[in-house]
Amino acid sequence: MVTEYFVGIRAECSGDYGTVKYAGAVEGYQGFWLGIDWDEPNRGKHNGTVKGKHYFHTRYPTSGSFVRREKLNFGQSLIEAITSRYGYRDNEIEAKRNEEELHKIQQYMNAPFLELVGFEKVANKQRDFQYLEIVNVRMQKVCSAGPPRELNRMFPNIREIDLSKNLLCSWTEVFNICSQLKSLYCVNISENLLSIPENCCDFVFPNITVLICGHMDLSWDDVIKISSVFPNVQELRVPFNRITDITVPPNHNFKKLLYLDLEGNCIEHWSTIENLAVIQSLEHLNIEDVKLQRIRFRDDSVPTHGFTSLSQINISNNLIAEWQSIGELNKLNKLEHLRFTRNPILQTENPATREQIVVARIKNLKTLNGCRILDEERRGAEYDYLKKYGLEWLKSQNTADRKKFLREHNRFLELTNKYGALEESELVIQPNILDTALISISIKHGERTIKRKLPPALSIQKLILLIQKTFKLQDRPCLTYVSGPKQEIKIRLDDEMKELGFYSIQAGDVIIVNSENSIIY
Incomplete structure (x- = not known):
């Protein structure tokens, strides 16, 4: 003590x-x-x-x-905390309680930064600390490492440790702990307010690859100082600090950084985020809830010159209020996974349409909000995007608005070349009576074709029942929508809860009826 x-x-x-x-x-x-x-x-x-x-x-x-x-309580050493928490147990009840507590911690931190240790196995081994590899001493009032060299002698195999929300007051104590635990690679020191020693550069721990520092009142300058101590970090989490400005020096220590979490920092400007573009190894960037209002790269080149490895980005819970920002992300040549929820622009469209807009604007996207984007979904999204903005495109021809339109719709010309120019008749959108107007379509089953006028609000489920009755089918059919003017556009109508209007079916389009085992490509 x-x-x-x-x-x-x-x-x-x-x-x-x-x-x-x-x-x-x-x-x-x-x-x-x-x-x-x-x-x-x-x-x-x-x-x-x-x-x-x-x-x-x-x-x-x-x-x-x-x-x-x-x-006041001034705490205990890490050795005391570990021996108390992982020593003799009278029964398995305490072990189970520890496991439940760690689940709550993971949910609170919004990141599964540590795997669950087998508390029952630890309990059975009682005080044989040689087996300990993953240690959680969160909120155990740890203030120091303990007697010199004792930590390594007693716990030589600790690989991951959670030191969050304790009574550590300086990074020097963290360095002391790291120096003794030779097998350590993952450290969580969140919710500790630590002073940085002037001789910080005298320490280096190349074995640490995961560093978690949430809610620590850190500035970016603090992060740069600490990075020199951990030059091989691959996963760096610094959420909910006071990071507002970001500069990456030429001799930076992020050469191996793969994942960077900046959630909850008041960064606001994309130009600040873009300063990270020089980190060539960076693959995953979390900038959720950073008060970001829009995205604009400094250059217009596609792809952009920076962020050469960035494949995943999270921009949820920000203040983005225009679609052009999403189009800018198409400049990230390797971007395949995007999380984009809780932004003002999303309130301007229904869920299905806004997902289509995102998919159409980012060419290489493979998942959106964790959901895989199928090839046929991409084709449908891109084609519907052309139809949605086609009239606006036609009106901009031979006017000063053409350049503005292409700037706001980054892939429109590319999609036009891919699917061909649409006829104006395909683009006419009737006024508010559209939802109640009937659509004249052809329904084809084998050699037989019939024409029907159907409401856009008709569900696919009811359409299937109608087709079964009309063609006297015993088995439930599979439906494929084929665009009348663009025969190469084929989309499976496999979501029975969706309405015809969801698929932008228009007069003159065709629905192909097949058996369950027959699929049209």
Whole structure:
């Protein structure tokens, strides 16, 4: 246990965490006091000033208070925490409780950053710590490594460790822990407020490849300093910090970085994000909830010169309010996986249409929000995109708006070359009566073809029943929509809950009826 207090150490009181900012007398009050700047903005009573006298600075106007030393907990060593948590157990109940707790932690952090250790097996082995590889000491009030070299002697095989929300006060203690655990590759130190030592560059741990630092009040400059200590990091998570500006120096230490998580930082500008383009190894970028308003690359080249390996990006929960930003992502030549939810522009279209717009605008996209994009879905999306914006394209011809249109619809000419120019009759959109108007289509089964006028609101399920009755079919048929003007466009009508209007079926189109085992390509 910590036996002396000094400014800068961390302390806990009734579940609240804070930093000691003052130790001494307080005018008008007897005895010895510790001035605490609490992590929670409203946990205290003042800003370090009492009765007009200033004692210490706080991060928030009401996060400061004075507390008696005996009411504070200054923590325990990592060795004590591990032996207490993974030592003798009377039964399996505690092991099960630990496993449930770790599940909750993973959900809270919104990332499965650690695998579950087999708590039952650990319990059975009791105090044989040589078997420990994955350790979770979250919220165990850890403040230090413990006696020199003891950590490595007692726990030589620890590979992953969760040190989040403890009482560590300096990166020096983290470095001490890393230096003793030779097999360690994954460290989570989230929710610790750590000072960075001036001799930070004197430390280096090439074995660490996963580093998780959420909710630590880090700036990007802090991240750059720490990166020199962990030059081989492949997965770096720094969500919910105070990162606003990003610059990557020429001699950066991100040569092996594959995954970067910046969620919850107030970055706002794509130009700031684009500074990461020089990290050639970067494959996965999470910029969810960074207050991003639009996406514009500095150059118009397709593909863009940077982000040469970026294949996955998450831009959900931002402030994007125009489709051109999504078209800009087509400049990322290797982009195959996109997560894009909870943005204002998505409210302008129904779910099916907005998904089609995204797919049509990004050529190489293979999954959207975790769902695979099938080839026929892409063909349908691209063709419907041409029909949706075709009239606007025709009106822009021989006008100053043509250049603007092509800038806003990045793949329109490419799609026109792919599917051919559409006739104006295919593009005419009737006013509001469209939903109630009947569509004249042909339904073909074998050598027999019939014509029917059907409402756009008719579900595929009801259409199947109608066709079964009309052609007196015993088996449930498969339907394929073929565009009248573009015979090469064939789309399976396999979602029975969708309506005809969802597939943009128009007068003159054909529906081919086949058996369950027959598919048209």
